[in-house]
Amino acid sequence: MSMPLLFSPISLRDVHLRNRIVISPMCQYSARDGMPDDWHFAHLSNFALGGAGLVFTEASAVVPEGRITHGDTGIWNGEQAESWARIVAFLQSQGAKAGMQLAHAGRKASMQRPWHGNGAPDETDFARGELPWRIVSASAEPTADGWLMPDALEADEIAHLTQAFADAAARCDEAGFDVVEVHGAHGYLLHQFLSPLSNHRTDEYGGSFDKRIRFAIETARAVRAAWPSHKPLFFRTSSVDGIEGGWEIEHTVELAKRLKAEGVDVIDCSSGGHSPKGATNANLARGLGFQVAFADQVRRGADIMTQAVGLILDGPQAEEILQSGSADLIAIGREALQNPFWPHHQRQAMGVDEAYDDWPVQYQWWLQRRARGLKKMGL
Ligand SMILES: Cc1cc2nc3c(=O)[nH]c(=O)nc-3n(C[C@H](O)[C@H](O)[C@H](O)COP(=O)(O)O)c2cc1C
Numbered sequence: 387m388s389m390p391l392l393f394s395p396i397s398l399r400d401v402h403l404r405n406r407i408v409i410s411p412m413c414q415y416s417a418r419d420g421m422p423d424d425w426h427f428a429h430l431s432n433f434a435l436g437g438a439g440l441v442f443t444e445a446s447a448v449v450p451e452g453r454i455t456h457g458d459t460g461i462w463n464g465e466q467a468e469s470w471a472r473i474v475a476f477l478q479s480q481g482a483k484a485g486m487q488l489a490h491a492g493r494k495a496s497m498q499r500p501w502h503g504n505g506a507p508d509e510t511d512f513a514r515g516e517l518p519w520r521i522v523s524a525s526a527e528p529t530a531d532g533w534l535m536p537d538a539l540e541a542d543e544i545a546h547l548t549q550a551f552a553d554a555a556a557r558c559d560e561a562g563f564d565v566v567e568v569h570g571a572h573g574y575l576l577h578q579f580l581s582p583l584s585n586h587r588t589d590e591y592g593g594s595f596d597k598r599i600r601f602a603i604e605t606a607r608a609v610r611a612a613w614p615s616h617k618p619l620f621f622r623t624s625s626v627d628g629i630e631g632g633w634e635i636e637h638t639v640e641l642a643k644r645l646k647a648e649g650v651d652v653i654d655c656s657s658g659g660h661s662p663k664g665a666t667n668a669n670l671a672r673g674l675g676f677q678v679a680f681a682d683q684v685r686r687g688a689d690i691m692t693q694a695v696g697l698i699l700d701g702p703q704a705e706e707i708l709q710s711g712s713a714d715l716i717a718i719g720r721e722a723l724q725n726p727f728w729p730h731h732q733r734q735a736m737g738v739d740e741a742y743d744d745w746p747v748q749y750q751w752w753l754q755r756r757a758r759g760l761k762k763m764g765l
Pocket of ligand 1: 410411412413414443444445487569571572622656695696697698717718719720721
């Protein structure tokens, strides 16, 4: 049997992934002052033990005001970079590569953690000492009625934030990360500039398509310049807004072409994030692999590698996506929360590793003996 593509190594610039399974960025809302701690170590380490090729951190803010909640991680100072370095080293020691997602939430900053309401901050948050801060966006328009009002960024503030993304990328290199992804999706700051639904500026950062993509392009350019040329750069897009008059897949394909010219290697094809209902991304009909078609269109239309994500539930489904040429990488999010050992289990289910050969050696000997024992018992 030939090795499924899903479990075949892939090289991105000089970074070699052991397989094509990526753990998608997943906020934990559990940091203090942006510092990753033991929770983040344990949470992310599981995925490396579980056999993923690349493990992304959650969206980590490039400036404190860019956090979605008080609990977001950051990479705006050296102390945070040092704390990330410990996590990165462990992921790498287990054969995984480590990716950082660089983020700024824009007008979706200073909101509640999901389990505190997932909305605009209120008295319950203030009672915990979690006060709101000044938020910014492309235009002075809130996410939804009742949400905090952002200030429209001045041109010099945009330049400052572009530099903050670049500085954060340099810290990622110091921390030993293998991959950096710029978060341009889910209704956060860069997406707020891209989408005509949230960008009503009349200066050089708003209006036409070229002007609306300018901040994203300048950010990618600055990050690429600060990030070593032998390491790959990803960009996450909301491929469509899913709202009439919003950002469409043709725009993503064109943006991907421009990003490729700036040295972006992979487009991570997500969707949504602008919703009149607030923070969630429920504008598209959900179904198995509901965003794969976007990865496919971007890959073919812009001739760039893509990462497919969203309700990819098992190995055969993932393999079909890769075999059909729709994507180069498969990202899983909630499947990994459900089963951090998803990659190892899919290898077994697909008959690639029947003997626990790829499991951590600390588990392998016991599980092999257990398997033999169960077989003898006819179980
Ligand atoms: C707990 C949780 C946190 C998330 N945080 C982020 C994030 O920090 N950055 C991001 O781009 N997407 C985030 N997402 C979206 C996931 O990366 C992924 O795109 C989404 O869950 C769809 O994939 P799935 O169906 O495999 O879960 C998050 C999803 C979950 C479940």
